[in-house]
Amino acid sequence: MELEFLGTGAGQPSKQRNVSSIALRMLNERNEVWLFDVGEATQHQLLRSNTRSRKVRKIFITHMHGDHIFGLPGFLTSRNFQASETSDNGRPTDIEIFGPRGLKNFVINALKYSQVRLQYHIKFITAAPGKIFEDDQFVVKAYPMNHGIEDYAYRVEEKSTAGQLQVERLLDLGLKPGPIFWSSQNRRNDHFR
Numbered sequence: 001m002e003l004e005f006l007g008t009g010a011g012q013p014s015k016q017r018n019v020s021s022i023a024l025r026m027l028n029e030r031n032e033v034w035l036f037d038v039g040e041a042t043q044h045q046l047l048r049s050n051t052r053s054r055k056v057r058k059i060f061i062t063h064m065h066g067d068h069i070f071g072l073p074g075f076l077t078s079r080n081f082q083a084s085e086t087s088d089n090g091r092p093t094d095i096e097i098f099g100p101r102g103l104k105n106f107v108i109n110a111l112k113y114s115q116v117r118l119q120y121h122i123k124f125i126t127a128a129p130g131k132i133f134e135d136d137q138f139v140v141k142a143y144p145m146n147h148g149i150e151d152y153a154y155r156v157e158e159k160s161t162a163g164q165l166q167v168e169r170l171l172d173l174g175l176k177p178g179p180i181f182w183s184s185q186n187r188r189n190d191h192f193r
């Protein structure tokens with residue numbers, strides 16, 4: 001899992017720092033990228049990075065100030081032309097967008113008035129304090145921030161997974177097999193018996 005900072009500036013872009021966007025690259029964990037905020041020209045920053053737009057499957061928007069969302073309609077439109085290697089019909093994969101009230105209207109109207117017809121589906125999830133996403137790997141929780149308008153920080157938690165007993169290393173260390181050792185081996189295979 002890697003964090004890639006696509007923009008760390010605020011208010012307006014500078015030559016050195018673009019406005020807000022962070023890519024959470026989870027290529028090993030689930031072959032996906034999640035974006036946090038999509039400031040203006042985020043798609044240009046992505047072109048300069050190793051992150052592919054087609055891998056972006058979830059977008060989390062912290063708040064509705066323009067330096068955090070003005071790149072979203074352009075990003076979604078360009079993504080229309082980037083078929084996923086995993087979709088069976090050549091279309092880009094569907095995407096989920098989490099964010100404050102008003103975000104859905106902003107995106108839908110921007111796409112509507114610029115006559116964009118997306119080939120993929122967007123699912124909008126309105127953020128609220130607490131758990132906003134959970135699957136068997138990750139939990140995402142939203143925390144309200146004090147910023148003058150509705151604003152959230154997002155916490156991404158990876159769930160614990162049971163490890164595997166490294167039998168060969170235990171034997172190398174001279175540890176004698178006990179009940180836990182055998183139950184572990186029975187789950188995996190019983191060739192050590």
Ligand SMILES: [Zn+2]
Pocket residue numbers: 063065147
């Ligand atoms: Zn702001």
